[in-house]
């Protein structure tokens with residue numbers, strides 16, 4: 001299956017999850033079967049969308065849109081089960097203290113298992129994943145790099161046998177720009193933008209990945225500059241008007257810094273909404 005994989009990353013709190021959900025929603029609305037994947041042990045979307053349960057197995061949230069929660073541990077377990085075919089054997093394997101100790105110290109093994117699962121569709125390896133698109137609400141910047149580095153690291157450590165072979169195939173897959181798309185979400189603010197640009201450059205130099213930047217929560221000021229200047233003569237509005245003016249200038253500066261870095265750039269406004277599905281569909285409406 002020629003499955004497309006989208007990775008959404010960025011500094012914590014910038015709107016990574018909301019943008020990932022929006023991208024997944026948008027793709028699902030074109031008729032593709034989409035799987036939104038959260039990484040880790042705890043589901044953010046369970047609380048955000050008020051869902052009954054979110055687990056390893058995909059659950060449908062909307063037409064063409066399912067959600068799953070994958071951790072290193074659950075991905076390893078499923079893979080071992082797939083290889084061994086007999087669940088009781090894999091339980092034995094995983095609940096064994098020696099095996100657990102190995103899993104806990106083998107550098108990058110959980111990350112490798114996650115990447116193996118994410119790329120299992122195009123690599124045609126592992127249990128079937130019947131989706132046209134996988135959108136990953138991935139780890140934040142530093143941990144995200146560790147996720148991408150794991151296959152290469154393992155391929156260098158274990159050069160022969162199936163482990164080396166699988167690691168190389170995952171590594172090839174994540175560098176394939178036809179299969180994998182990368183989106184770095186940031187705020188139009190100095191520190192998150194700096195971190196996003198650094199990550200973009202690292203992805204470029206280490207993996208030849210050309211990631212897109214998404215400047216999220218851009219404040220769209222619905223009044224003219226003249227109105228704001230006028231408001232400055234009103235003592236009640238003066239501080240607020242000055243703040244808005246300052247904010248708007250900074251935002252323009254951040255946008256021009258981002259533009260200098262790449263033309264693979266999108267902006268998403270800050271929506272004055274509180275309902276999660278409204279926020280997500282508003283963002284989806286603005287994504288290219």
Ligand SMILES: Nc1ncnc2c1ncn2[C@@H]1O[C@H](COP(=O)(O)OP(=O)(O)O)[C@@H](O)[C@H]1O
Pocket residue numbers: 010011012013014015016017018019216217218268269270271272273276279283
């Ligand atoms: N463009 C936006 N407009 C309005 N609210 C947003 C927007 N992007 C994100 N949010 C809200 O900001 C909060 C943080 O976003 P979230 O996606 O959880 O960040 P992250 O996953 O990067 O930690 C959430 O409550 C989310 O609904």
Ligand SMILES: [Mg+2]
Pocket residue numbers: 016017018044137
């Ligand atoms: Mg999140």
